Amino acid sequence: xxxxxxxxxxxxxxxxxxxxxxxxxxxxxxxxxxxxxxxxxxxxxxxxxxxxxxxxxxxxxxxxxxxxxxxxxxxxxxxxxxxxxxxxxxxxxxxxxxxxxxxxxxxxxxxxxxxxxxxxxxxxxxxxxxxxxxxxxxxxxxxxxxxxxxxxxxxxxxxxxxxxxxxxxxxxxxxx
Ligand SMILES: [Ca+2]
Numbered sequence: 395x396x397x398x399x400x401x402x403x404x405x406x407x408x409x410x411x412x413x414x415x416x417x418x419x420x421x422x423x424x425x426x427x428x429x430x431x432x433x434x435x436x437x438x439x440x441x442x443x444x445x446x447x448x449x450x451x452x453x454x455x456x457x458x459x460x461x462x463x464x465x466x467x468x469x470x471x472x473x474x475x476x477x478x479x480x481x482x483x484x485x486x487x488x489x490x491x492x493x494x495x496x497x498x499x500x501x502x503x504x505x506x507x508x509x510x511x512x513x514x515x516x517x518x519x520x521x522x523x524x525x526x527x528x529x530x531x532x533x534x535x536x537x538x539x540x541x542x543x544x545x546x547x548x549x550x551x552x553x554x555x556x557x558x559x560x561x562x563x564x565x566x567x568x569x570x
Contacts, residue, residue, distance in 0.1 A: 430459050432524050432531075437461060437487065439520055439534045441548030441560070441569055444513035444541050448498035451513075451520055452565060455487040456553045462486045463493075469523040469530075470495060472511045477523040477530055480509045492566040516540050 440454035455461050465484030487493045501510030521535035538547040548569040549555045
């Protein structure tokens with residue numbers, strides 16, 4: 395047991411380094427203030443996987459500037475009638491970058507975002523909302539149909555097109 399202690403120390407150090415990198419990615423460390431107004435379309439729901447384990451929603455930033463997503467102001471939901479279903483933690487998306495939100499139904503927030511809902515493979519809704527004071531703004535929303543296993547539902551062309559069933563999933567990458 396005594397011999398294992400140094401090994402445990404190394405393992406814990408590596409684990410904490412990985413976790414720290416991930417947390418840095420999810421926070422606004424090093425960001426410049428953005429002057430892009432937060433309004434409808436500033437970010438888009440770009441791709442949805444409803445037959446995964448876990449499911450996920452890919453958010454895309456079509457701007458040439460990083461967008462800060464201040465903690466407590468951004469919400470994601472699978473029910474447009476309940477826009478505040480899941481509050482996103484403080485995060486940011488780099489210019490023309492992606493944020494992949496796993497939807498595993500656990501609602502655990504730590505080094506990663508995991509929503510308190512999963513997506514129905516029989517079809518459902520997805521919405522991204524921004525709340526300031528009592529005003530809640532829809533940033534982007536869509537409904538998606540039943541999706542065959544292995545496919546996703548995404549915008550084509552990437553970030554701007556209408557949604558269609560995609561045969562190739564592309565988490566955190568261009569829909570093609
Ligand atoms: Ca994609």
